[in-house]
Amino acid sequence: MNAPSMLRISSRDNALIKDLRRLSQENGAYRKQQRYWAEGDHLCRAALVRGMRPDIAVFAESFLSAARTEYVQAATKNIVVPDALFHEISGLESPASMGYVFALPRDQGLKPGVATVILDRVQDAGNVGSILRSASAFGVEQVLALKGTAALWGSKVLRAGMGAHWGLRLFEGFTFANLDGLDLPIVVTSSHRGEFLHVAQYTNQLPNPCAWVFGHEGQGVCTELEAMARVHIRIAQPGGEESLNVGAAAAICLHASASQAPSVRA
Structure with a gap:
């Protein structure tokens, strides 16, 4: 399978970058956007193991060459940004260099009688x-x-x-x-x-x-x-x-x- 194409974004004023920054750094932003941000290869790998598929994958330039194939092929849309810009998006003191955006789960309804x-x-x-x-x-x-x-x-x-x-x-x-x-x-x-x-x-x-x-x-x-x-x-x-x-x-x-x-x- 060929790797999906990459969209490169370098402007911090890009609308998607602004949305990602809010998702990463503002606790309630996911409610407004109806999507959420998961950062770091460990967390992203855990999502894939559970069968989750992200809508968007975001990679820092320096990380992309070392990224696992499954990380790159998992999302329907892939974004590459300069390391400095990824650091601005990240809510971590030591940014993890990759993240996924997932759609917020739909309300499945309360399930009675279970733990x-x-x-x-x-x-x-x-x-x-x-x-x-x-x-x-x-x-x-x-x-x-x-x-x-x-x-x-x-x-x-x-x-x-x-x-x-x-x-x-x-x-x-x-x-x-x-x-x-x-x-x-x-x-x-x-x-x-x-x-x-x-x-x-x-x-x-x-x-x-x-x-x-x-x-x-x-x-x-x-x-x-x-x-x-x-x-x-x-x-x-x-x-x-x-x-x-x-x-x-x-x-x-x-x-x-x-x-x-x-x-x-x-």
Whole structure:
């Protein structure tokens, strides 16, 4: 297969370059453009492995000669820019020299009865990305982000997710009313209330599947979701820390659920 032709752009005032800069550097730009930016060969390779196909590939000139063939052939449109211009587009301190633009996924509709994570105003992009990675690793199918949660398709969350986005169904802007369609017991995490996770796990008190709720880094889960919960769970901390980082707590809880799933294999 011959490599697709390359369009070379050198002007920083080019309309596409301006759009790419916004996608890379402005968290909510993807909502307006209905597309998102994934930067770096690791992230781009993860997308291809998941069967994703970008609309646009962007390469720095110095990287193009070393780019994998599959990187160049994956997109319907290929752009080459000077290294300095790619650095202007990039939102990274050390730009990765290539990136893909993907169309934002269409709303597939909430899927009832499957393992779910609900993010209640989790604001740090690194925490959100970390939770998405754990969700994908431990068999969660969908993630619902309530208003106030970091932008799921923003470049910072994408980088922290390390490819997990393409293994999950992601929904933003959910309200409490929308949760009725889940048809799942809701499990709320807390630093001070409820059964200890290890006790609930070994006494079969953890419903499976369920919807795990992880809350705001400082305020925790809101009172409305607390009231909707069937189970409240806390994690034992014999070392005496007041609380765990929400990303770490999510990984522990989701692993506990995964270990109880009938389909778990050694």
